[in-house]
Amino acid sequence: xxxxxxxxxxxxxxxxxxxxxxxxxxxxxxxxxxxxxxxxxxxxxxxxxxxxxxxxxxxxxxxxxxxxxxxxxxxxxxxxxxxxxxxxxxxxxxxxxxxxxxxxxxxxxxxxxxxxxxxxxxxxxxxxxxxxxxxxxxxxxxxxxxxxxxxxxxxxxxxxxxxxxxxxxxxxxxxxxxxxxxxxxxxxxxxxxxxxxxxxxxxxxxxxxxxxxxxxxxxxxxxxxxxxxxxxxxxxxxxxxxxxxxxxxxxxxxxxxxxxxxxxxxxxxxxxxxxxxxxxxxxxxxxxxxxxxx
Amino acid sequence: xxxxxxxxxxxxxxxxxxxxxxxxxxxxxxxxxxxxxxxxxxxxxxxxxxxxxxxxxxxxxxxxxxxxxxxxxxxxxxxxxxxxxxxxxxxxxxxxxxxxxxxxxxxxxxxxxxxxxxxxxxxxxxxxxxxxxxxxxxxxxxxxxxxxxxxxxxxxxxxxxxxxx
Numbered sequence: 031x032x033x034x035x036x037x038x039x040x041x042x043x044x045x046x047x048x049x050x051x052x053x054x055x056x057x058x059x060x061x062x063x064x065x066x067x068x069x070x071x072x073x074x075x076x077x078x079x080x081x082x083x084x085x086x087x088x089x090x091x092x093x094x095x096x097x098x099x100x101x102x103x104x105x106x107x108x109x110x111x112x113x114x115x116x117x118x119x120x121x122x123x124x125x126x127x128x129x130x131x132x133x134x135x136x137x138x139x140x141x142x143x144x145x146x147x148x149x150x151x152x153x154x155x156x157x158x159x160x161x162x163x164x165x166x167x168x169x170x171x172x173x174x175x176x177x178x179x180x181x182x183x184x185x186x187x188x189x190x191x192x193x194x195x196x197x198x199x200x201x202x203x204x205x206x207x208x209x210x211x212x213x214x215x216x217x218x219x220x221x222x223x224x225x226x227x228x229x230x231x232x233x234x235x236x237x238x239x240x241x242x243x244x245x246x247x248x249x250x251x252x253x254x255x256x257x258x259x260x261x262x263x264x265x266x267x268x269x270x271x272x273x274x275x276x277x278x279x280x281x282x283x284x285x286x287x288x289x290x291x292x293x294x295x296x297x298x299x300x301x302x303x304x305x306x307x308x309x310x311x312x313x314x315x316x317x318x319x320x321x322x323x324x
Numbered sequence: 325x326x327x328x329x330x331x332x333x334x335x336x337x338x339x340x341x342x343x344x345x346x347x348x349x350x351x352x353x354x355x356x357x358x359x360x361x362x363x364x365x366x367x368x369x370x371x372x373x374x375x376x377x378x379x380x381x382x383x384x385x386x387x388x389x390x391x392x393x394x395x396x397x398x399x400x401x402x403x404x405x406x407x408x409x410x411x412x413x414x415x416x417x418x419x420x421x422x423x424x425x426x427x428x429x430x431x432x433x434x435x436x437x438x439x440x441x442x443x444x445x446x447x448x449x450x451x452x453x454x455x456x457x458x459x460x461x462x463x464x465x466x467x468x469x470x471x472x473x474x475x476x477x478x479x480x481x482x483x484x485x486x487x488x489x
Contacts, residue, residue: 032346033325033346034325034345034346035325035326035345036326036328036345036346036389036391036392038328038391038394059389059392062387062388062389062392063369063384063387066369066387066388066389067368067369067387070367070368079345079389081389081391081392083392107381127453130369130457131372131456131457131458132382132435132438132453132454132456132457133369133372133375133382133383133384133435133457134369134384134387134457136378136381136382136383137383137384137387137388220453220456220457221370221456221457
């Protein structure tokens with residue numbers, strides 16, 4: 031038997047008031063696909079849940095003044111069905127199709143996935159390579175935190191303060207030609223926890239093959255592997271995309287990872303598949319840009 | 325623990341109930357409303373047996389608190405046929421022997437219905453993709469996929485006849 035109360039707020043103000051007053055003992059619940067299993071397993075014992083799932087105003091994907099804005103209560107299915115998420119933002123499509131099962135995608139939210147921080151969230155590396163920022167709201171106002179500042183070193187905790195919740199995730203829409211891609215490796219192909227997640231964003235001139243920008247992020251690898259592999263990125267950024275530079279990038283990437291060894295996979299396995307995945311994703315982005323996004 | 329007064333529309337009928345904060349939708353549907361087609365397998369969102377349709381979308385009733393389903397439209401297998409008349413998917417599951425132990429059957433049929441509502445002529449790949457969240461531990465997947473395909477044919481036959489009239 032689990033003991034907690036649930037509060038159905040009358041308004042957003044009411045929700046934020048209850049969150050603030052409860053300190054760390056009160057947590058918001060949206061889809062609940064992450065939170066409810068953790069409640070069953072007694073991994074978290076909040077006194078009160080605030081049901082924010084009814085705030086329809088926080089469920090949107092839109093273009094707005096050079097930014098793409100995703101409301102915290104947008105479900106993974108909403109992302110897949112959105113007209114905004116397509117073309118160069120294909121990483122969201124790759125991610126969405128590998129995210130849980132259809133049943134879970136219909137309920138799990140973007141805000142929930144970002145806030146959970148259990149190291150294996152599929153959405154997180156995609157947002158990281160897009161340089162996304164997270165808008166946090168509370169009774170004392172709002173603040174914006176970059177994705178990479180949101181998590182502590184081992185991705186087990188976030189810098190979301192008691193009384194705050196995520197209202198939106200947003201990122202700048204690029205003007206030049208670019209592409210994004212994502213891949214996930216698990217022990218089977220569906221409804222599975224990732225052993226390795228990799229996302230890539232490539233911003234390259236299709237003719238000269240000059241790399242204006244490249245971002246690569248991983249998740250689920252564990253150990254002391256950072257979200258973004260910044261050292262590896264610098265091997266390609268500002269250079270031409272040719273075999274030699276790609277090779278240097280991949281070698282740096284392999285070095286930059288320090289995966290964990292556990293019962294799911296060995297560190298060596300994680301490292302070697304992450305490298306193969308990064309190579310394929312980079313080639314994929316390159317191909318899409320060269321074909322003019324067709 | 326606080327109680328909440330909620331209204332659930334289940335299979336077209338409104339139910340007004342007092343529920344505890346921690347009551348799961350699966351328990352409300354099975355034990356309070358008596359809909360025994362909703363099966364609990366793992367209880368942690370891995371097996372899909374507890375699938376019901378929430379506003380027409382498949383969801384896991386073991387991972388949803390009843391309070392969160394307030395004012396929503398819920399469909400269980402009991403809501404599919406009309407009296408003695410079965411839904412074409414139900415007929416196809418019988419005819420194609422797509423039922424072994426039967427535990428996953430309600431979830432399979434409901435998920436397939438949600439698929440066909442969106443995509444009336446899915447490819448085999450699309451059927452597999454959609455049903456991927458429901459596990460059949462008898463491993464009767466071939467006949468389940470075959471049944472969904474024959475339901476598609478049945479439903480199209482009906483539609484064509486209606487168009488020809």
